[in-house]
Amino acid sequence: xxxxxxxxxxxxxxxxxxxxxxxxxxxxxxxxxxxxxxxxxxxxxxxxxxxxxxxxxxxxxxxxxxxxxxxxxxxxxxxxxxxxxxxxxxxxxxxxxxxxxxxxxxxxxxxxxxxxxxxxxxxxxxxxxxxxxxxxxxxxxxxxxxxxxxxxxxxxxxxxxxxxxxxxxxxxxxxxxxxxxxxxxxxxxxxxxxxxxxxxxxxxxxxxxxxxxxxxxxxxxxxxxxxxxxxxxxxxxxxxxxxxxxxxxxxxxxxxxxxxxxxxxxxxxxxxxxxxxxxxxxxxxxxxxxxxxxxxxxxxxxxxxxxxxxxxxxxxxxxxxxxxxxxxxxxxxxxxxxxxxxxxxxxxxxxxxxxxxxxxxxxxxxxxxxxxxxxxxxxxxxxxxxxxxxxxxxxxxxxxxxxxxxxxxxxxxxxxxxxxxxxxxxxxxxxxxxxxxxxxxxxxxxxxxxxxxxxxxxxxxx
Ligand SMILES: [Zn+2]
Numbered sequence: 001x002x003x004x005x006x007x008x009x010x011x012x013x014x015x016x017x018x019x020x021x022x023x024x025x026x027x028x029x030x031x032x033x034x035x036x037x038x039x040x041x042x043x044x045x046x047x048x049x050x051x052x053x054x055x056x057x058x059x060x061x062x063x064x065x066x067x068x069x070x071x072x073x074x075x076x077x078x079x080x081x082x083x084x085x086x087x088x089x090x091x092x093x094x095x096x097x098x099x100x101x102x103x104x105x106x107x108x109x110x111x112x113x114x115x116x117x118x119x120x121x122x123x124x125x126x127x128x129x130x131x132x133x134x135x136x137x138x139x140x141x142x143x144x145x146x147x148x149x150x151x152x153x154x155x156x157x158x159x160x161x162x163x164x165x166x167x168x169x170x171x172x173x174x175x176x177x178x179x180x181x182x183x184x185x186x187x188x189x190x191x192x193x194x195x196x197x198x199x200x201x202x203x204x205x206x207x208x209x210x211x212x213x214x215x216x217x218x219x220x221x222x223x224x225x226x227x228x229x230x231x232x233x234x235x236x237x238x239x240x241x242x243x244x245x246x247x248x249x250x251x252x253x254x255x256x257x258x259x260x261x262x263x264x265x266x267x268x269x270x271x272x273x274x275x276x277x278x279x280x281x282x283x284x285x286x287x288x289x290x291x292x293x294x295x296x297x298x299x300x301x302x303x304x305x306x307x308x309x310x311x312x313x314x315x316x317x318x319x320x321x322x323x324x325x326x327x328x329x330x331x332x333x334x335x336x337x338x339x340x341x342x343x344x345x346x347x348x349x350x351x352x353x354x355x356x357x358x359x360x361x362x363x364x365x366x367x368x369x370x371x372x373x374x375x376x377x378x379x380x381x382x383x384x385x386x387x388x389x390x391x392x393x394x395x396x397x398x399x400x401x402x403x404x405x406x407x408x409x410x411x412x413x414x415x416x417x418x419x420x421x422x423x424x425x426x427x428x429x430x431x432x433x434x435x436x437x438x439x440x441x442x443x444x445x446x447x448x449x450x451x452x453x454x455x456x457x458x459x460x461x462x
Pocket of ligand 1: 399400401402403404427428429430431432
C-alpha cells in the first residue's frame with residue numbers, strides 16, 4: 001500500500017480583457033496577498049524562534065486502546081492552539097503577549113490564512129531546529145543551517161477560495177479568492193483557463209484533492225492542486241513468483257529514447273520504439289550556438305546566466321519530451337494490468353571527448369534519461385504498476401538469445417562496418433542479428449530474472 005501524487009494546474013486568465021481575461025488591477029491584489037502572507041509568516045517564524053523551548057517540549061500521550069503512557073514531541077496542533085492563545089485577541093482572552101500581538105499588527109486577518117501561516121512556520125522552525133541540532137552534533141564548522149525563509153506560495157485552505165464550476169460553459173468559469181487589496185480583505189472572482197483536461201483530472205476516481213497553492217509568477221499564475229491516490233500494488237518479490245507475470249522492460253537511449261519490450265512466459269509479446277524525433281540533433285544545433293557565444297564573450301561570468309532564453313527553450317523541450325516518452329511507456333503498461341516495469345539502473349557516462357557543444361549535449365541527454373525514468377515511474381505507480389531497477393551490466397554487449405558476446409555494427413551501402421557506436425547488433429555465436437537497443441531491452445528482462453551467465457548474481461548461485 002502506498003501513495004501516488006501528482007499536481008494538476010489551473011491557470012488564471014490574465015489575457016486581454018476583451019478576450020475574457022481578468023482586470024489587470026486584480027493581479028496586484030494577488031501580489032499584495034502574497035506579500036502580507038509572507039509578513040505574517042515572518043511574524044510567526046520570529047515568534048517560534050523566540051520560543052524554541054516550547055517546540056522542543058515533550059508531552060505525555062496516553063494511548064487510547066491500551067492506556068499506555070508514552071512521551072513524545074508536542075504536536076503541531078497543540079502548538080498552533082498555544083500560539084493563537086498567546087498572539088490573538090479574542091473576547092475570552094483580550095490580552096495576548098504585548099510584544100507579540102498579531103491582531104494589532106494584522107487587523108482583520110482571516111483566521112484560515114492565519115492558521116495556514118502558523119502551520120507553515122511551525123514546520124519551518126522545526127526543520128531548522130533539527131538541522132541545527134544535527135549540525136551541532138556533527139561538530140563541523142562549515143554548513144551551519146540558515147534561518148528559515150519567509151517566502152512561500154500561499155496555501156488556500158477551505159474558506160479562502162471557491163471554484164465556481166456550475167455553468168456548463170467552460171469559457172465562463174471563475175475561481176473566487178479571498179485577497180488583500182492593500183486596505184482589507186475582499187473576495188474577488190478571477191477568470192480561469194478552464195479545460196476538459198483539468199476537469200478530467202479533477203474528477204478522476206480515486207484521486208483525492210489537497211488544498212491548492214497559489215503560484216504567482218511573472219509569466220504564469222494559477223492554482224496548483226496536488227492530488228493523492230492510495231495505491232494497492234503487489235510487492236515485486238510477490239509478483240516474481242507469478243508464472244503468468246508480464247514484464248515491461250525499457251532501455252533508454254539517446255536517439256531511440258526508449259525501446260519498450262513486453263515479455264510473458266519467456267516470449268517477447270510486443271515492442272515499441274519511441275524515437276526522439278530529431279531532438280538530439282536539434283538540441284545539438286542550439287548548443288553549438290551556446291558554445292559559440294560563450295567563446296565569443298569569453299568565459300561566462302559566474303552566477304550570471306548567459307543564453308538565458310536558449311537554455312529555457314532547451315529545458316522546456318527536454319521536459320516535454322520526457323513527459324511524452326514517459327506517457328508512451330505507461331500506455332504500454334496499461335495494457336497489461338499487474339505487470340512490472342523494469343528499468344536499468346542509470347549510469348551517466350561522462351563525456352570527456354568531443355567539442356564543448358557535444359559535451360553539453362551529452363549532459364542534456366543524460367538529464368533527459370533521468371527525467372524519463374523518474375516520470376515513467378511516477379506515472380506507472382499512479383496506475384498501480386511497480387517499477388524495479390536492475391543491474392545494467394552487459395545488457396548492450398551480450399546476445400539476448402544465447403548470451404554470447406556480440407558486436408555492434410552499422411550497415412553502410414550493404415557493407416557491415418564494425419564499431420562501438422553501431423546501431424545494429426550481431427552475435428557471432430548464434431548469428432542473431434537485430435537492432436542494438438532492442439537487444440538491450442530484451443536483456444533487461446533477462447537481468448530482472450537473472451537468467452543469463454553474464455549476470456553477476458546468477459553466476460554465484462549457479
Ligand atoms: Zn547469440
